[in-house]
Amino acid sequence: MKILDIGCGRHKTPGAVGMDSNPRSDADVLHDLDHVPYPFPDDEFDLVVGNQVIEHVGDVLAVVAELHRVTKAGGLIRLDTPHFSDVASYTDPTHKRHLTTESFAYFTGDRPDFDFYSHVRLRPRLIRVTMLKLWRLLGFELAVNSCNRYPALRFLRRFWEQYLCFVVRGKTIYFEFEVVKSGRR
Numbered sequence: 001m002k003i004l005d006i007g008c009g010r011h012k013t014p015g016a017v018g019m020d021s022n023p024r025s026d027a028d029v030l031h032d033l034d035h036v037p038y039p040f041p042d043d044e045f046d047l048v049v050g051n052q053v054i055e056h057v058g059d060v061l062a063v064v065a066e067l068h069r070v071t072k073a074g075g076l077i078r079l080d081t082p083h084f085s086d087v088a089s090y091t092d093p094t095h096k097r098h099l100t101t102e103s104f105a106y107f108t109g110d111r112p113d114f115d116f117y118s119h120v121r122l123r124p125r126l127i128r129v130t131m132l133k134l135w136r137l138l139g140f141e142l143a144v145n146s147c148n149r150y151p152a153l154r155f156l157r158r159f160w161e162q163y164l165c166f167v168v169r170g171k172t173i174y175f176e177f178e179v180v181k182s183g184r185r
Contacts, residue, residue, distance in 0.1 A: 007053030083170030122177035
């Protein structure tokens with residue numbers, strides 16, 4: 001399995017090709033994520049990992065398009081980021097984006113009224129919110145993530161993000177997407 005770790009910093013995924021713009025990182029390839037195209041051919045990777053990096057990019061649409069391009073059909077893109085309700089989303093001055101569980105809906109077909117923004121198609125496999133220990137113990141994290149197992153309960157996550165998340169704060173969001181390329185699964 002060929003893995004690309006974008007924005008790898010000093011904690012590169014073992015066995016991955018690390019890409020980062022910082023020469024003091026563990027990167028194998030020095031490249032700024034905001035400069036496209038990336039120095040890789042189409043369909044190069046089986047898995048792309050981005051740990052706490054997508055919130056730093058200037059153009060999420062362009063970055064996701066590049067990740068889609070360099071990932072094989074059926075490959076996976078795994079991203080995690082602070083939830084927009086977590087104070088960590090705002091305390092780092094290098095964060096350019098504050099994301100929700102719906103931030104990648106343009107790529108999944110869940111927002112057909114906006115599907116003209118990108119040709120990229122991703123199939124969501126998992127979207128998971130983590131919360132602080134108190135909220136986990138009280139069952140909020142389980143309720144918010146229940147739609148992963150029972151899609152009919154998606155309204156719970158939407159209700160939480162729209163009305164409750166600045167009281168019952170999220171910590172991080174983990175996204176796992178399968179890459180869909182035209183005519184292929």
